[in-house]
Amino acid sequence: MSFYTALTGLNGSQADISASSNNIANVGTTGFKRSRAEFGDIFATSPLQNASSSIGSGTILKGIKQQFTQGNIAASLNALDLAISGQGFFALKPSLTSTQTVYTRNGSLNVNNDRYVVDSAGQYLLVYPVNEDGSVTAKDLDSALPMQLPVTSGDPKATGNIQLGVNVPAAAEVVPDKTQFADGYSFNPSNPETYTNSTSITIFDDLGNPTIATIYFIKTQNASAEDPTNKYDTRLVINDTVIDPDLVSSVDDAGKQIFIDRFGAQTTQVPDDNYFLEGKGSPLYKLDDLQTLVDSEPTKVRGQISGFDFGDEGDKLVEIVTDPVLFNATRESGVADSQVFWGKNFMSIKVDDIDTPVNIDIRPGKYNAEQLATEVTRAINHKFGDDRKFQIVQNVDDTLNFNFFKLLPDGTSSGLSNGEIEVDLLNSSFVTDVNGIDLDGASPDFTKEQFLAHAQARINEALNEYAVSSEDDTVQYATALGVNDKLFARTVGTQMSDVLEATEVVKFKHYSSSIDNPTKFVITDNTDISIADDVVATSADASTAASYNWTVSNEIYDQGDAFTINIDSEHSYTYTASSGDGRNEVISGLIGLIGTELEGLFTITTTEDSAGLSNFIVTSDSVNTPFNFSASFSDYLQGTSTDTYFTATSSTTTQSVFNLETDTVASYDIGDQITFSAMINNSQEVISYTVTADDIGTTSAATAINLATAISTELNPSSFTIARTADTAELTLSSSDGVSIMEAGATITKSSNSTNDISVSDKFLVHSYYGSRPELSVYDKMTAVTAADDGQTIEYDGTDTLKIYVADASGFTQLENIRVAGNFSDDDIDSGANNLINGREFTIASIDTTDNFITISTQGLGFETNAQTLMFNSTDVHVLSDESTSVEAYFEGAENVYADAPISFNSQKIVLRETGNSNKHAYTNDDIANVTGGNGIFEVTETVFDLDQDVDGATQSSLNILGLSNLAQSDTKTVWVDEKNPPLRVNYDALSQKLEFSVDRTVLGTGTDSNFNSFTVFGSDEAQETNNLGIPARDDATDGLIRGGERLLTGTFVASGAELAADKSFGLSVKYNSDTKSFTFASGTTGEEIAANGALGVTSDQKASFIQVGRTSLTNEEILTSQGNADFLGDNLLMGIGATADTVFTNGTGLRSQPAISEGATAREDLTEVFRLGTDNNENIFNVSVNGINGLIEIPSQFYVGSTLAEALEERINQIVDPDTGETVGGVTVKYNSNTNNFTFTTGTSGSDSTIKVKGTARLGLDNVPLGVGSVPQIYNLVQATNAQGVALFVDASGNVVETPPENMVDGYFPLYIDEGELTFDKTGKLISPKNNVHYEKQEEGFSIALDVDFGSSTQLSQPFSVLSVEQDGFTSGRLDGLEIDASGTIRANYTNGQNNPLGKIVVANFNNQNGLKQIGNATYVETAVSGTPQVGEAGAEGFGNILSGSLERSNVDITEELVNLITAQRNFQASAKAIETTTGLTQTIINIRM
DSSP states (O other): OHHHHHHHHHHHHHHHHHHHHHHHHTTTSTTOOOEEEEEEEEOOOOTTSOGGGOOOOEEEEEEEEEOOOOOOEEEOSOTTBEEEESSOEEEEESSTTOOOOEEESOOBOEEOTTSBEEOTTOOEEEEEOBOTTSOBSOOSTTTOEEOBOOSBOOSOBOOOEEEEEEEEETTOOOGGGSGGGTTOOOOOTTOGGGOSEEEEEEEEOTTSOEEEEEEEEEEEEOOOSSOOOEEEEEEEEETTEEEOBOOEEOBOTTOOBOEEOTTOOEESSOSOTTOOOTTOBEEOEEGGGOOOEEEOBEEEEEOOSOSSOOOTTSOSOEEEEOOGGGGGGSGGGTOTTOOEEEOTTOEEEEETTOOSOEEEOOOOEEEOHHHHHHHHHHHHHHHTSOOBOEEOOTTTTSEEEEEEEEEOTTSOEEOOTTOOEEEETTSOOHHHHHHTOOOSSSSOEEOHHHHHHHHHHHHHHHHHHHHEETTTTEEOSHHHHTOTTOBEEEEEOOOOSSOOOSOEEEEEEEEEESSSOOOOSOOOOOOOOOHHHHEEESSSOGGGOSEEEEEOOOOOOOTTOEEEEEETTTEEEEEEOOTTOOHHHHHHHHHHHHTTTTTTTEEEEEEEETTEEEEEEEEESSTTOOOOEEEEEEOSSTTOOEEEEOOOSEEOSSEEEEETTTSTTOOOOTTOEEEEEEEETTEEEEEEEEOOGGGOOSSHHHHHHHHHHHHHHHOOOSSEEEEEOTTSOEEEEEETTSSSOEEEEEEEEEOSSOTTSEEEEEEEEEEEOGGGOOEEEEEEEEEEBOOOTTSOSEEEOSSSEEEEEBSOGGGOOTTOEEEEEEOOOHHHHHTTHHHHTTTOEEEEEEEETTTTEEEEEOTTTTOOSSOOOEEEOOOSEEEEEEEOSSEEEEETTSSOSSTTOOSOOOOSOEEEEEOSGGGOBSOOHHHHHHHHSSSSSEEEEEESSOOEEEETTEEEEHHHHTTOTTOOGGGEEEEOOOTTSOSEEEEEETTTTEEEEEEOHHHHSTTSSSOOOEEEEEOOTTOSSOOTTOOOOGGGOOEEEOSSSOOEEEEEOOOOSOBSOSSOOOOOEEEEETTTTEEEEEEEEEOOOBOTTSSTTOOSOBOOOOEEEEBOOOOTTGGGSOOSOOOSOBEETTTTEETTSOOEEEOOBSSOOBEEEEEOOOOSSOTTSOEEEOSGGGTTEEEEEETTEEEEEEOOSEEEOHHHHHHHHHHHHTTOBOTTTOOBOOOOEEEEETTTTEEEEEEEEESTTOEEEEEOOGGGTOSSOOOEEOBOOEEEOOOOOBOTTOOBOEEOTTSOEESSOOSSBOOSOEEEEEOTTEEEEOTTSBEEEOSSOEEEEEEETTEEEEEEEEOTTOEEESSOOEEEEEEEOOBOOOBEEEEEEOTTOEEEEEETTSOEEEEEEEOEEEOSOGGGOEEEETTEEEOOTTTOSOEEEOTTSTTOOEEEETEEEOOOOOHHHHHHHHHHHHHHHHHHHHHHHHHHHHHHHHHHHHO
8 A cells, every 4th residue: 555655655755746847948938928837635334334444545636727816017019919918818719710719818910811909829919999089889799899900091081180289379469450451450371460370280181182281370469358368360271262260159068058048148058948059049149258257227207417516516505495385485386496306296107017106205405416315215114115004092092201300309200299190192283184184093003203292292281281270371380390480482373374485473462570470460469478367277276286287278379479388496497378279288389388398307298178289287306295286378569559630630520630641650561451531420430441551652651642542442430431632642531511510530540560570572583485485484573664865765886795775784783693574566576576686584784873774785685796796776765683581482393293293294383482591481371361361472463564465366465374464362471391392202113123312400400499300191081902002001110210311111012093005115226327417217126027937037927127216297286285196297407307398118037036034943842842032131122224224123032933933023013214314124024934944034125235233142043144135037138140241140050150040049048159160268278268169261273171179178378379189180191101000009000190099999808716726838828617707897987907018927936935845846856756766675675575
């Protein structure tokens, strides 16, 4: 057995030596892979054999395995020497007809006689078929073909495509801008000045003949801010022929045709399903013409030049009026040169798709051009906005209550002791009368301005009524308000029947008194109060009393009656009664005087009965400590009247004569009573006359004559007669029958008033109509003009001086303001008296007391200079001087109805009132009337000029027209509230959307007689619902301080009345252009009418923006009030619009502008669930800014869900008002999205000026809301291409440029083209167009060319001109000149004509188990079942190596390693031989033994 075992070892060593020898033998074989012998041991056992004692039987050859490691790569000069760097095998066919494929790493290839690529064994290299660009068309072994090299490149090919890459210099000069081309540029290839650079290329014709094509580059544009591109034109010249390029389509990077819509927006896919281009032509639009984006535009109307000269800078001021009494001063009234314009029905406007035009009113004031445009913009947007009227709901909002508080020493406050001041808002005021607001309904509506004016008027009236009853003009609680000595008279006339179109002077008397209680001498004396009768001590002994009880008699006291109490000799208090005071007021007044002074010493208590307070009780705080108390009463009028007897100057038995002037007692005062008595036949008759203000003359003699005249005419005794001696103050009393004996006497009962108690003065109310503008003023002095020597009363020297002649000029002072009023003659009127002088105020420049005239400098007053002298001879002319400081006149409601009221509420009633602190008093109008016997403080007597005027076909006097005739005593009220500067003001705080109230500290605050520290306002206690005006209930009211400037804000509220606008539109604007001196009106949105899909982004029909402006046609009567209906038949000369105006209308363009949208973050809680919005951390306060208008809105603290909170926010945002301009926000929508749990805010306006910013609580996701900004879509104004003659060009269905419009053209979307042959580079030098080829074609006899030139690799850098690359596809017939094989295995053939054609791509194969391949020699293998099927692919792909051309893979045999293996195998062989030898010896020995 051992022999055979050693023999297997010997055989194995021999096999190992053979493998090594084979490796060594093939060390130079290309692509050879070394092999390795692998062995296994032989071990044979049987089931019964003990394995632990078994011996193996030797070794056995298991197999020879190839080692497919990469061999070294050796370079070669043969392109067909190929090596695979990495995995893979070349695939070969043993023969052209063989179906077998063999695989090898041996890339030593050559070409056989049939031009096939084969290996050394003649096996054919397999390649994939490829396209002209070298891409594989089929990638499988079945499609692979043996590689055969074509000898030639085929027939000659004319050049059809040139790929030219050049760098044109960035710094090159724009050729057409050269000076030599100032008269026009023309390209000339022979003149280098006409182009920038050029390059030449050899091209081929159809026969393969070469020719030279030269391309010229001409720089035509440098980059600029308007167009940041550089441009070059190209020209192709062949054989001196300039070939024009064909039309070039504009394409995207993918080569798709670009279309544009009507606004130049680009697309490669038209959204209109019905659109198709085939068979249709189009207008020619070029990319170069789409250079400047412009904003889409709103529809605009530009007026003609304004009828007012605003100056070169637009800064001159024009005046707008809305007061009906000023209408005649306006341009609209027919005054051609008037610089005043009417603001009501200012213009008519119709916008967008709103069917009905509306009239617009603007606010009065003086405006420069820009300010006027802003005001008109505000008024228009207000008319179309979201504003609502304020609604006063009966039994809900109709009552305001005010209380004023004094701060007591203990820190508490004491309010009005007579109850709050109640304001009934559903009572009428002049505001409701003027605006025709019906208060009979349950819920009248007011505009905000109307409401504030009405509320202020009602507050003023309530304050006045609290102090003085208007019903009987008696003082009520004036003392409680601290205004008992701050009263004044206010007279209001009836509504003027017309505007008095003339200057008139109304004379009236003004009565005043130096004491608090002027009254007649007929009185009822009050009983003295004494300690004995009226004060009761509570203890038995008055001298030791610790308490006194004083009972005040229940009487009505006169003004001036005094009540004095003395407590313990150290404390004395005197209360002076007002007229009509009772004991209630007396006791209250004393308590008020004592205040807290007696705290700790005495306690003051009162008792009362059904008539009010009755007893005043003083008690010592120290028990049983006696003190003294006394009370006294001083009757103001008791015992002060005196009776003085007249002395008859002569008498007979039947008559007596009394001289009222010479009598020693003839000093008469208003209220004195003169009594005459006569005893005839034992019967006495007594008659009396009371001196009135009319009787008081300028001298005592004049007064006596006035009295004598009045007595003789007004007194009619029955038993005797009274006659006055002419021109004297003598009165003769005679018995009626002339025979009866008469005993007569006369007495004067003097008034209790001192001589100066009642005074009267003449005042002169001037109704000026200068400039057709009624103006009221009051003067203390009136002086008639006097004719000079030449007969003139007023003289203008034609240069700069006006003289006014008077009887005595010494009564005037230099620089004094005067007013001239007169009833001028027709001649004087023709000379300009009314236009220049009448009713006008002047300043005296100098006074001549010699010739008695005053001079006026007329510089700047509009008098014509360098003119002839004007002589005015009218004598019924007066100079009014010393403007009154005690009485003023004005039109009720014309101004200052409430603080900063923007509009007029002129009731066309004249108000006369006392003015100035020195003219305030404690008496009432009725007090004066009782003395004078007249109307009271004011008594209108006459007009100076006695003018009349036609009113509705009837003649009326000027006094009647002015509403001052037949005034009664009741027309004058005693008030204390200055309506021009009321002590309690109401207004609206636009920022917080609350009503605000403030008190004038200087009238009612601390330190004044009122001494109030704070106040409050609340609604009615009987209110049936929550107040809609934010007025709190009594229990919820807060106090406002009275310190100066403090405001008391009520609750936030939303106006709940009717909407001002039925149709809404937002963002309309008006602009003034100082160059054209005209106004332009623009609609609030941009865009034109577009059908759905008619432009990119328009998915539904877009309506055109629209605006129409003008003025309604109204008569002078109708134009005085705002009209509901509007038309466009009138004119507005100020704005340059109207029926006869030459306006310019411009349609809107482009797309609809977009609103600003601001979107909040996701709320921190689910807002679809009910939540409470509280006041903690001001989470119900939101800061909102819309279009620059800021507001701080407060949402009522209550329960909400997201949608209801959105509604509340929207309501309040839309009533935010700009406090400066009065512009209201309007149009904002607030939406809650339940899916995203957030809020979105969208403006009603649109465009880039639209903005919205909201900041609120983080709980709602509103703590960091981004600013929303609107936008205006930008568009291109399409410009159709034209030829040199300006003829519009088109593209026909065949793509040719034509001048005649094709019959069938596309609509809405148009193919876009670029300028033929033009290269466009961006600032970086990158070519941005053309992105496709430029086609040049010219077909004519003897010349045929059709070329596509690709400039795609061209650049424009700051380098000299250079050719970067150039290729052309034409060639002549050529022969194979060489091969190129790239790393991917693509085989390309080079030909002598320059062609380089792909022939195929080498097949590369790999196997899952390379050791399973069967070697068949020549380093070639075939697949077996063990190797698996081949995986074929391309070189360089995943799993396959790259192909190296001109390289061969050497054998991977390592000769050193193989020699070592050979020596090892040899030793193994020797050892095995030795084993055999030993075994043989042993065997022989055994045999020998046996033998």
